[in-house]
Amino acid sequence: MSLVIFSADDLSAMEKNYRTRFINSLPGFKPANLIGTQNKLGKTNLAIFTQVIHLGANPSLMGILVRPAASPRHTLENLMETGYFTINHVNSTIIEKAHQCSARYEKEISEFDAVGLTPYHSKNIIAPYVAEANIKIGLKMQQIIPISLNDTQLVVAEILEIIMEDDFVLEDGYIDIEKADSVAVSALDSYHSTKRKARLSYAKPGKDLSRF
């Protein structure tokens, strides 16, 4: 083993799929989420996303990044029709079904049926949740921000509801997503369970951290 430097030229010279795996590995561990949507007629869609980010706590905003290459963009089409979507944490019992949602199904096929997951509807959100997910988040789209450099779009959305077991929430507001069996992803196809090393106290200059 030896230390190597990969340059921008090295990246350009990589075979396309090799580079895609390589570059997708670089951010580190990513969340694994299923995004549920439906069209005006109620036809459901389910897609796996690893680009889901926290945008802010007040107002409560989350973002998802929609890629141009991301197959036919049924998620975005449905979003334009209804404005609503759900974020559902992938857990270790549904990894294969979640990953299978990345296959390029025709628009008339619902991934729920194709992979064997169960839609779950709440009266507040015009989009299906995944019944098998332990943490379900319902959102309403607020804004679509184009990223012109590579034709991707950041969908900014407000959180309308969260559905989960109450004992995932600790007394300080932290949600124990490890207890909820949520998994992490690396690159495009590797799924990981986690083991907590530590929670650390709020950091201040000159003050030692404590673990809890």
Next chain:
Amino acid sequence: MSLVIFSADDLSAMEKNYRTRFINSLPGFKPANLIGTQNKLGKTNLAIFTQVIHLGANPSLMGILVRPAASPRHTLENLMETGYFTINHVNSTIIEKAHQCSARYEKEISEFDAVGLTPYHSKNIIAPYVAEANIKIGLKMQQIIPISLNDTQLVVAEILEIIMEDDFVLEDGYIDIEKADSVAVSALDSYHSTKRKARLSYAKPGKDLSRF
């Protein structure tokens, strides 16, 4: 334990710090990265970011989300001066030092000195790497995209180089970040090591997945 629904009103009614922890937990597992920058005079800065995302493989783009509340925004100020930054994976041996970088140090204090990490300079990037990080990425800022709804900014940057041991890279381009001891974060303060469940094959309609 029982299933509960948290509404938007419930979120609004939460105490501020409670809500911050709660909302920050929702995306799922996040990458743990240290962002290295320096000003025109060479004064270094190091900040921990969990909002680092893959934006695209061709061109090779990554994004970091800069928050208005994020203490004095030394990272953004340095970025405006030099245009360069580094992304350094946090590994299990430097969790405490990385977390301590979230303390609000005065601008004249370098977090490298304050927390005991070692700056490492490459000739291509006007920003310090973290010597102790096993995966180091050097980038040049391309664009700052404002997210008007909550005054955050998405910094879009091109990857110029990656420095790591060659045996982290598998033959298909996948980088084994678990082997590199990279950690995941949940919410604001919980650090997790990982255990691979499976890599899954490229999904196609009607085709069974294989594990590898």
